[in-house]
Amino acid sequence: MEQIKGYSYGDSALDKSPVTMQDLELLKKTLLWSKDDERYLNMAGKVLQDQTDQVLDLWYNYVGSQEHLLHYFTVDGKPSEHYLAAVRERFKQWVLDLCNRPYDQTWLDYQYEIAKRHHTTKKNKTDKVDSVPIIHFRYIVAFIYPITATIKDFLVKKGDSPQDVEGMHNAWFKAVTLTALLWCYPFVHQGEF
Amino acid sequence: MEQIKGYSYGDSALDKSPVTMQDLELLKKTLLWSKDDERYLNMAGKVLQDQTDQVLDLWYNYVGSQEHLLHYFTVDGKPSEHYLAAVRERFKQWVLDLCNRPYDQTWLDYQYEIAKRHHTTKKNKTDKVDSVPIIHFRYIVAFIYPITATIKDFLVKKGDSPQDVEGMHNAWFKAVTLTALLWCYPFVHQGEF
Ligand code: HEM
Numbered sequence: 255m256e257q258i259k260g261y262s263y264g265d266s267a268l269d270k271s272p273v274t275m276q277d278l279e280l281l282k283k284t285l286l287w288s289k290d291d292e293r294y295l296n297m298a299g300k301v302l303q304d305q306t307d308q309v310l311d312l313w314y315n316y317v318g319s320q321e322h323l324l325h326y327f328t329v330d331g332k333p334s335e336h337y338l339a340a341v342r343e344r345f346k347q348w349v350l351d352l353c354n355r356p357y358d359q360t361w362l363d364y365q366y367e368i369a370k371r372h373h374t375t376k377k378n379k380t381d382k383v384d385s386v387p388i389i390h391f392r393y394i395v396a397f398i399y400p401i402t403a404t405i406k407d408f409l410v411k412k413g414d415s416p417q418d419v420e421g422m423h424n425a426w427f428k429a430v431t432l433t434a435l436l437w438c439y440p441f442v443h444q445g446e447f
Numbered sequence: 448m449e450q451i452k453g454y455s456y457g458d459s460a461l462d463k464s465p466v467t468m469q470d471l472e473l474l475k476k477t478l479l480w481s482k483d484d485e486r487y488l489n490m491a492g493k494v495l496q497d498q499t500d501q502v503l504d505l506w507y508n509y510v511g512s513q514e515h516l517l518h519y520f521t522v523d524g525k526p527s528e529h530y531l532a533a534v535r536e537r538f539k540q541w542v543l544d545l546c547n548r549p550y551d552q553t554w555l556d557y558q559y560e561i562a563k564r565h566h567t568t569k570k571n572k573t574d575k576v577d578s579v580p581i582i583h584f585r586y587i588v589a590f591i592y593p594i595t596a597t598i599k600d601f602l603v604k605k606g607d608s609p610q611d612v613e614g615m616h617n618a619w620f621k622a623v624t625l626t627a628l629l630w631c632y633p634f635v636h637q638g639e640f
């Protein structure tokens with residue numbers, strides 16, 4: 255498989271997540287997480303496998319059509335094609351990782367890495383760009399909606415039963431909510447996360 | 448109408464929201480907000496009007512069954528019935544406010560007030576209880592899932608068409624995401640919200 259630039263999932267040099275496996279267990283309980291959700295996410299992984307380019311076309315179209323969002327990919331006020339293209343490859347991989355990876359310590363550690371990449375701590379570093387220094391918190395949580403709502407049309411594409419599509423969509427909603435909140439860690443006051 | 452204890456929507460003594468009406472416009476754009484969403488929320492308001500007790504039974508059952516969540520309603524390690532009961536009345540009103548109120552400056556200001564009530568800034572003050580000082584950030588965002596997923600069964604109860612139920616549910620999802628993120632304001636580093 256071709257190497258994705260800047261994608262360092264499982265790299266032993268990554269910082270350990272400040273959120274522990276016990277914390278993760280309680281978060282999953284809060285999200286009413288069950289074995290079915292894992293099964294449905296794996297099913298979604300198979301359904302989305304060959305559609306990630308179309309999914310990313312839609313999401314990039316959405317970001318590209320809203321100036322205040324595209325802003326976060328700009329250098330000197332102009333969208334950086336290099337930056338957009340580099341992130342796109344890792345974003346495609348994320349769709350599959352969300353569905354297929356076990357949510358273990360390695361997964362937690364990469365969530366922490368992505369968190370920092372959305373924050374001043376590490377934004378722009380991976381792709382060596384001189385873009386704006388931070389993505390504002392409000393939009394990270396807001397994105398739970400579009401990232402969840404727009405996946406539905408892709409989940410129905412392979413002719414699965416309405417119950418299975420509903421199950422996949424529901425598990426996807428939980429998984430996106432979980433990742434989005436984990437990515438907020440660097441933005442939150444010490445001790446309040 | 449009977450007065451709800453501690454419910455101060457529209458009170459001119461409330462602090463002004465640090466999030467402006469312009470900020471709100473951009474957030475709504477991000478959530479792909481349309482006139483239809485307002486119409487569907489109003490429809491949901493009518494459907495939920497006489498079901499708020501059943502909705503709250505379900506949500507309190509959920510919180511009550513998870514020790515790490517009930518924790519936030521405890522005094523000296525034991526759930527405070529007084530606190531739970533007082534919050535329940537305001538929570539019922541919130542369901543209707545989310546559906547029926549215009550999202551204007553008054554609405555923004557009350558979102559800021561509720562934000563502070565989930566944070567050390569003001570938790571426990573309204574009901575004069577000696578409970579734990581803060582609700583941890585992670586669970587506020589996590590709650591977007593259960594608060595959205597569990598409302599569906601109540602939205603179908605009045606025999607509306609599947610399209611209308613879907614429209615109401617979708618608008619509810621956007622509205623809950625929007626409020627939850629606004630409530631995170633006090634938890635986030637200055638300038639990063
Ligand atoms: C649920 C919310 C979000 C999801 C699921 C998401 C997904 C992703 C993924 C998968 C990556 C690549 C991670 C990696 O390096 O492996 C990424 C990076 C990035 N995202 Fe997001 N994102 C979210 C919110 C946002 C928002 C609100 C913006 C603002 C428009 C944004 C802009 C960016 C940018 C600029 C990068 C590159 C960061 C860097 O310099 O490394 N993201 N995002």
Ligand code: HEM
Pocket residue numbers: 453454455510516517519520534537538541561564565569570571572573574582586587588590591594623627
């Ligand atoms: C989407 C997320 C949430 C929603 C929609 C929600 C809804 C509400 C509402 C409507 C109120 C009353 C507001 C008022 O005073 O008018 C309230 C207060 C409260 N909520 Fe939440 N809540 C959320 C997250 C949480 C979480 C995660 C917990 C933890 C179990 C929690 C525990 C409490 C407590 C303890 C109060 C009383 C605060 C005080 O002392 O004034 N809430 N919530």
